[in-house]
Amino acid sequence: MNMIQALNSAMDIMLGKDPSVVLMGEDIGYFGGVFRATEGLQRKYGEQRVIDSPIAEGGIIATAIGMGLNGLRPVAEIQFADYIYPGFDQVVSELARIRYRSAGDFFAPVTIRTPCGGGIRGGQTHSQSPEAIFTHVSGIKVVMPSNPYDAKGLLITSIEDDDPVVFFEPKRLYNGPFDGDPNKPAVPWSAHPKGQVDQGYYRVPLGKADIVRAGAEVTIITYGTMVHVALAAAAAMNVDAEIIDLRSLVPLDADTICTSVKKTGRCVVAHEATRFSGFGAELLSIVQEECFWFLEAPIQRVTGWDTPYPHAFEWEYFPGQARVKSALKTVMEPA
Amino acid sequence: MNMIQALNSAMDIMLGKDPSVVLMGEDIGYFGGVFRATEGLQRKYGEQRVIDSPIAEGGIIATAIGMGLNGLRPVAEIQFADYIYPGFDQVVSELARIRYRSAGDFFAPVTIRTPCGGGIRGGQTHSQSPEAIFTHVSGIKVVMPSNPYDAKGLLITSIEDDDPVVFFEPKRLYNGPFDGDPNKPAVPWSAHPKGQVDQGYYRVPLGKADIVRAGAEVTIITYGTMVHVALAAAAAMNVDAEIIDLRSLVPLDADTICTSVKKTGRCVVAHEATRFSGFGAELLSIVQEECFWFLEAPIQRVTGWDTPYPHAFEWEYFPGQARVKSALKTVMEPA
Amino acid sequence: MQMVKKSRLHLPRVPARPGEAPDFGYVQLSPAGAVARPEATARVRDLDTLSVDLVRVLDDKGDAVGPWNPHLDAGELQVGLRHMLLTRLFDDRMQRMQRAGKITFYMRSLGEEAVSVAQGMALRPSDMLFPSYRNQGLHIVRGMALVDLMCQLLSNTKDMCKGRQLPVMYHSRANNIFSISGNLATQFPQAVGWAMAAAIKGEDNLAATWIGEGSSAEADFHHALLFASVYQAPVILNVVNNQWAISTFQGYAGGEQRSFAARGPGYGMAGIRVDGNDFLAVYAVTQWAAERARTGGGPTLIELVTYRSAAHSTSDDPARYRAKDDAEHWPLGDPILRLKQHLIKIGEWSEERHLAMSAELDALVASSWKQAVTFGSLAEGPRLDADLMFEDVFKEMTPNLLRQQALMRKERG
C-alpha cells in the first residue's frame, strides 16, 4: 500500500469496527478527498458517516468537538495543514482544554488529519509544517508518520485514543519514500518494506519512537519526510548513524532518544519546518538537558529556513541531503 | 509612571505625532480599555482614531491589516493574549506574509498589543503566554517589555516599525515590578528606576537585549515578568548572575546572549510559559549551538508546567523564585 | 495630511452615556399578543417578520395574551418564579461574598433570569445545554445543588472543576450542561455539532446554546449558523441581547442596522425576536423552536431582548460607561416582577407568599453557603492537592507530566 491507501484502510477499518466513527471535511465525501484518502468510504458507509463539509476549518473542528461530546469519534480532515489556522482557537482553547477544565467530566475524542510539508511545488500555502505550534499546546497529541505501515497503525491508535490528536501526513510521502532529491525518479512504496501493510486492524502506539537504523557514531532524531532524507544522507556519507523516527511528538519518547545519544555522544535533529522555535529546539533542549555530559560535540539542527516556503525556491528551502550532510560533518568533527 | 501609563503615553504621543496612527479594540474607546491602557485617548483624538470594535479578534486583526494597506498605522488591542487565537489565521497567513508574497509591494504596519501572563488569578483563559507560537512564524516581530520605560520606548518603536509586531504586555507588571512572591506587599513602579519615564518621544530599539544586571558566574536569559523573579532569586542566593532581559524575541539579540554565556560558562533560561516547545527551547538551542565549548554545565530551563494555567494553583504553576533557585543551584554545581 | 475634517467612518450611536438621560427609544417593541404564531413546521421564508417583531405574552397589566401564550398551569409558573428568585438571591449573596473577599470573581444575571429559567424549563432534561457564563439559571432549573455551585466558586476541595476554572465556569455531566469556556462564543458551533451527532445517531434530543449579543461578533457564531443551516441540525441558538458587552453597546455587534434574530433568515433558518423578560413569551418561543427541531424543521435562532441590569462582573463598573439608572428605565421591566404580577393577577400568588418564598430561598442560599465553606476556600483553604493540576491534561499522564509533577512536589518541599 502507499500511504494514502494505508490511511484509507485505517479509516475503513475504524468505520467498520466502531459505529461512532464519523469522517468530516472539505471534499472528502463524494469526491474522496483532494488526495483521495477517503476514496470510496462514503459509498461504503453512507453520507451520514462520511460527511462533506462547508469550507470552514473552524466550523469543522468546532462541530467535530460537539460530535465528540455526544459520543461520536470524529475524524476531521483539514485539506492542507496551512489551512488549520482558522480552526486554531477551537483546537487550542477548546479541544485541548475540555477534559482539563471539566476535571475529566467531558472530553472530545477528535482526530484531525492534515497533509503537511513541501516538495510538491505547492508554494507557501500548501507546504507548511506547523507541528511545533501544536506541541506547545498542553492537551493535544501530535503525530507524524513516515511510512504507510506506521501511518495506518498510528491513525487507528489516534482514532481510538480518547485524547485529541493532530495527525500530520507528510504529503510528499503519500506515493513513495523520498530521499530529498527531486531529480531522481520517484520510488513507489511497493518497493519498500514499510509499504507492506496488513489488510486488517493493528495499532502502532503513540509515544514510542522507532529506531529505523541502529548505529553507534551519531544519533539523528527526526520524523516525517526527513527520516528518509537522513537515511540517505548518512548512507551516502558512510556514517554509522542511529536514526530515530519519533512517530509521535506528543507524547514524546524521550527515553529512546536519550538512551541513543548517551550511547553515540553526538546528535543531529532534523525537520522540514522553519528552524526558529521549531520542534527541533525542544528536541535539542531535552537532549542537552539529559545527555549533556555525554555530548562530544554540539547538537546540530537541520531545518527549513526562517522564511515562508517559496514556490520557486522549494528545493533551496527544503533541508535536503546537503544540509543533513553538512550537519553530520560538523557534529562528527573531533573535539 | 506605571506600565499602563507608559503604554498610554506611547500611544498618546504617536496619535499626536502621526495622523495615520489609529487604535482599535474591544472596550478601548469610550471606556479606555479593561486595563485602562487607552484611557482618555478617544476623548483626545476622537472616535475616528480610537475605535471601539466588535468582539471579534479575527475581524479586528483583518480590518487592521486592511487599514494598514491603506496607509494607516493601526494599533490593535486584543483584550487578553488568550483571545488572540480567533485572529491567528489573519496573523500567520496574512499579516506575516503580505510583504513576502507581494515581494515588498504591499505591507501592513500593524501592531497588536495584548496583555499576557498570570499572577492575577485569571485562571486558564486570562493567564496565557503564547509568545513562542508567534516566534515560530516567519515575518512577525515579537516584543515583551519588563518595565514601564522599555514598554513605552518599545511600543513607540513597534508602532513606527513597518513590519508587523505582536507586543505582549505582562499584565502582572502593569502596576509594579513583581519578584514572584504573591504574599509580599505590592511595590509600585514609582519606587523603581525603570518607572522613571520621560514624558516625551523616545525609542527603545527592537533586537537589542538589555543586561539588567552584569555578572560573572552565570547568565540568566529571560524577559517579561521573569526578569524580576530572576533578579530576586539571584540576589537571594548571592549568585553573581548576568541577567539579560531580551525585550524583543524576534528579532533576537543572539550576540548579547552568546557573549555573556561565553563569559560565564553557565546559563539558565526562564519564562512563564509552558515548557514544552516554549521559547526557552529556542534560546537554549542557540546557546548550545554557539557556546557549547564554553559551557561548564547543562543549560537549565525554568518555566511554567506543561498544563493549562489553573486558577486555584496559580502559584504552583508560576515559575517563582524557588524554581529559579533550584535551576541556579543545579547549573552552579561544579562539574 | 488633514484627516480629521472629512472623516466619515460611521460609528454606531450609543443612546446614553454617563450624565445623559437613559434612552431606549431604539428598542423596537410590539404590543403583547400582537405577533402571530405560525406553525412550528412553517417554511423559513414565511417566518421573516418574526425576526424583527417582538414576541410578547405578558402585557402591562399582567395578563397573558395572544397566540404565543403557552398556557402553563399555575404550578409550573410558580416553579418558574421560584427558580428565577433563587437565581437572583444566589447571585446577590455570591456578589456579596466576592466583595467580602471570599471568592475571587463573580458574574450576576440580574434582570435576565427569565432567559435561563424559562428556556431551561421548556426543554427536556435529556436535551444538552451549552451555556455562556450568564446562564446560572440553567443549573438551578436542572436541580444542581447550590452547594456544588458554591464549591466551584470557592475553588475548594469539592470544586467540580478541581480548581482549574475561574468562578462561574460550572458544568454538570449528570445534568447535561456543558462546561463553560472563558473564550467567548466557542460553545455555539459545538452545540451544533452535538445536535448533528444526535441526528446522525437518530436520537431525539436537541442541543441549546446561549451567547451574548456582543459575542455573536465572533466567528463561532457564523460557523454555528452556517453548519446548523446546511445540516438542518436540531439546535436552538440563543442570542441574549442584554444591550451591553462590558462597555460596548449592542450597536457595535451589528444591532444598530438590524435585529440579531434577522441573521437567522439570512442563513436560511427561523429567527425569532422575543421579549426576554417575559417568562411566558420566552417559554413559548423556546417550546416552538424545540418542536420545530424535533420534527425535522431544523435550527432556530432566538434573540432574547433583555437588559444587563448589573455590572458585567465584579471587576466592572458600569457607571464609567452608561447612564446611571438605565436599568430602571428599561422598557421591558423585570422578569421576576412581571411573572409575579401575572400570578397574582390570576389569583395564584400573593405578596405574602412571595415574601415567604423569598425568605425560604434566602435561608437555603445561606445554609448552602455555610455548608460549602466547610469544604474550604481558595483564600483560606483547604484546597485540593496541587498535584491534581497535572491530571486531565490527557486521559493518562504522560511521562513528561509525571516528571514535572515530581519536580513540583520537590519544589514545594
Place this chain on the structure above:
Amino acid sequence: MQMVKKSRLHLPRVPARPGEAPDFGYVQLSPAGAVARPEATARVRDLDTLSVDLVRVLDDKGDAVGPWNPHLDAGELQVGLRHMLLTRLFDDRMQRMQRAGKITFYMRSLGEEAVSVAQGMALRPSDMLFPSYRNQGLHIVRGMALVDLMCQLLSNTKDMCKGRQLPVMYHSRANNIFSISGNLATQFPQAVGWAMAAAIKGEDNLAATWIGEGSSAEADFHHALLFASVYQAPVILNVVNNQWAISTFQGYAGGEQRSFAARGPGYGMAGIRVDGNDFLAVYAVTQWAAERARTGGGPTLIELVTYRSAAHSTSDDPARYRAKDDAEHWPLGDPILRLKQHLIKIGEWSEERHLAMSAELDALVASSWKQAVTFGSLAEGPRLDADLMFEDVFKEMTPNLLRQQALMRKERG
C-alpha cells in the same frame, strides 16, 4: 448501536452527479427586466427582495431591458467584450502551457469572465480591489501587461512575486489590485478595513472584494459583513456563486436554504442577487453599489450567479463529481456570447469583427508568451537568484536571516 436506521442528518441535495442528467431547476430565475431598481440611497429594509430576485438586463433575444439597463455606449460594450475575450484566450493558452509542463499550475475563469470585467469597468481606477484567484479579468481591465502576468506564472526572473507565490497569485500595486492569498477568504475583511481607512481619511475611494460561494463559509466572510455593517464601510462585497467549490456543491455553503445575497439584509446591509453572466446587469448592479458606498450608504453584498464551466484548477477533474455536460445546460448562458449577441443586435458588432478581434487577441497572447519566456521559467530557468528568498520576510533582513542566507549560499556551493 443501531445508528444507520434512524439517522436523519440533513444533507444538501446535489442536483446532478456523474452519469445523471444536468439539472438546474434549483436556480431561481427572474425574467430580464423584471426586477425594480430602487434608488441607490434606499434604506436596507426596503431592499430585501433584491436579495432573492435575480437582476437581469439582457434577455434571451439579446435585448437590454428594464430599469437596470446601464445604458452604456457601444464603445464601452466593445471594450467589455474585448476584455472578456482576452481573458478567455489568455486562460486558454495558459491552460495549455500548464499541460505542456511550462508552468506548474493554472486556474481558469471560463464562463465567469463578466464578473471581473464588468465589475472592474464599473469601478474607478483608484478603487482598491481585493480579488480571489479567479479574477484575472480585473488585471486585464486595469491594463496589466499580459507579459507581467505570464512572468508570474512562469516564476521567472521578471516574476512580480519573486518566485514566492503559486501561479495566478498576482498583484499590482500600480493598478490597486491586492495580492492574492492561497488562504481562502482572508481578503474579504481586509477589504473592509481598507474601506474603513478610506472613510477615516475622508477619501472617496471604495474597496471591492471577491470570494467564492464555497469560501463564504469561512469566518472571514462573517467578519467582513459584520464590520462593514457596523461601520457602514464603503465596500462592495462580492460572492461569486459559480455553484461549485472544487467538488462541493453550493448547497454545502448554505445556498440550499437561501441565497448568498440574503446574508446581506441579515447583517443589515443591502444584498443583491444578479445574473453573473449578464455583462450589463453585473455592470449596473456594481455601479449601483458603488454609488451607494460613495454617498454614505454603506456596504453592499452582491451575489453573482454564474457557473464554473472549467475544472477548479489544473489539478482537478470535475468528471469525478458532476454531470459531464453540465456547463452547456447552465440556464444563464455564456457571458461572452450574450454580450456579443447584444452588440450584434444593436448593430455595433458582427461575426467578422468578432473573428478579427479574436485573432488579434490570440496573437497578442501568443506574442506575449513568447516575450515572457525570454525571461525564463521555473522548469528551464533562468530563475531569480535564490538569495532573494530571504528578503521581504521583514523590511530589513535580521541577523538571523543574514546568517541563514550565508549558510544557504555555502550549501549551494
